[in-house]
Amino acid sequence: MWGNMSISIDLGREVVDKAMEKGAREVVVRLQERLYELVMFDSGMLRSYNISRGSGIGIKVVVDGSIGYSYTSSLDRDSISIAIDRAILAAKSLNRYGVSRKLYEYRGVKGGYRVIAKVNPLDDVEPERKIDLVKKLNIESIKRSGIVSAVTRYGCEIDRRVIVSSYGSEIDIEVIAVGVSHMAVAKSGEVMERVQEQKSFIGGFEYIDYFDWIKFAEEIDNMAIKASEAKTPSPGIYTAVIDNMLIGLLLHEAFGHAAEGDGVVAEASILRGRVNERVANDLVTIVDEGVVEGGYPVPYDDEGVEKSKTIVVDNGILKHFLNSRYTAVELRQNPTGNARAQDVTFDAIVRQTNFYMLPRDASIDELFENVSNGVYLLGRGAMGGQVDPSVGTFTFSVGPSYIVRGGEVSELVRGTIVSGNILEVLKDVELVAKDVKIYTSVFGGCGKGGQMVRVGMGGPHIKVKRIIVGGV
Secondary structure, eight states, rough: OOOSSSSHHHHHHHHHHHHHHHHHHHEEEEEEEEEEEEEEEEEEEEEEEEEEEEEEEEEEEEEETTEEEEESOOEEEEEEEHHHHHHHHHHHHHHHOOOOOOOOOOOOOOEEEEOOSSSSTSSSHHHHHHHHHHHHHEEEEEEEEHHEEEEEEEEEEEEEEEEEETOOOEEEEEEEEEEEEEEEEEEEEEEEEEEEEEEEEEEHHHHHHHHHHHHHHHHHHHHHHHHHHHHHHOEEEEEEEEEEEEEEEIIIIIGGGBBBBHHHHTTTTTTTTTTSSSSOOOTOOOOEESSOSSOOOOOOOOTTOOOOEEEEEEETEOOOBBBBHHHHHHHTTTTOEEOOOOSSSSSOEOOOSSEOOOOBBBHHHHHHHTEEEEEEEEEEOOOOOEEEEETEEEEEOOOOOOOOTTTTTEEEEEOOOEEEHHHHHHEEEEEEEOOEEEEEOOOOOOOOEEEOOOOOOEOEEEEEEEEESSSO
């Protein structure tokens, strides 16, 4: 008997057994239930209020060294049997063409992780409360002089994952996240400037209740207004103080992806072959951690591997890559719990979890001392850019920032673009502050291989001797 057809460890065990009976040498079963709620107001109008739900099961098998993967969104007996057969057929087809992969022999773990919501965002909160909050923030914004449009959103995600493997992993995880996002567009003369920021929490609606969202939206509006009135910075090479949010973005995009083991195996990373070499100033230590305050919790990955605190860079020296069981073998390292998938429609690939720089001893004020010609670069309103992990180059449009003169923060500037090589920037780090902040988002995440996963990123304020502003 298959038991009741609901997401559970028991169902996962039964599917593992069934796949092994049909000839698989190894099996990983992933079951998932996900709910996402979104309220959006655009310039005073309710544009959407949606609640989407989905569930399914993904089945990975190893047959004669080849890997097959299949999934189904139906949890009935016949659909699961068909999915098992398809996964085994896919593995056998690859085997006929000599396509095989050796996987790290991992001893499975049993565990769970559950985010406790004091106020359940769905059961304890009427839809009207969420709509009224978003409406109020949005309408107050467009009433503000200088603001020409605004988009405000409330988001809630409940994601439950169960992972069961033939090598002994039995994992049950449920994460609840909530947040509010606000984007304001201001106009001054012919200049229009957009500033967007979001604030997300891991937990229930109690976080929405306690936070000052009026102040949050007002600060974004005022920054957009001031930025629309500001000048762009003169192109050049500057000493820079970089805030928590922006250093997190730069590290994630320009360094974190280069540290992902699949890119290293594919020879698409500037870090390939550089383990135990210096890649940054000795003030720089970078880690990838599954559960950390402010980040998105990933205590186990989608292969059922416990997520370790991986020290990627230790006092400037490259020490370890982020690995799945496959890349661990290829790179002769340990798996690090970084095999992740957007949902069961995808097989897992190597992804970051919460990637950030550790703090040091400097105060934030110390970072500005003796800066005669510099910039204070901020992440709020950053619109991303381009990176090439194979050579370490990046170009980013950052948020409205400030000129620094004589050690003092001076005028605001807009349209700030920074570029460079991430290894050169990290080697030019002069001071690292003692503050550290890590951010996540219920509205987005990291895209790779057609998949999006929730991540965390951040770090302390840092001071960098040289950074290119304006594409010099």
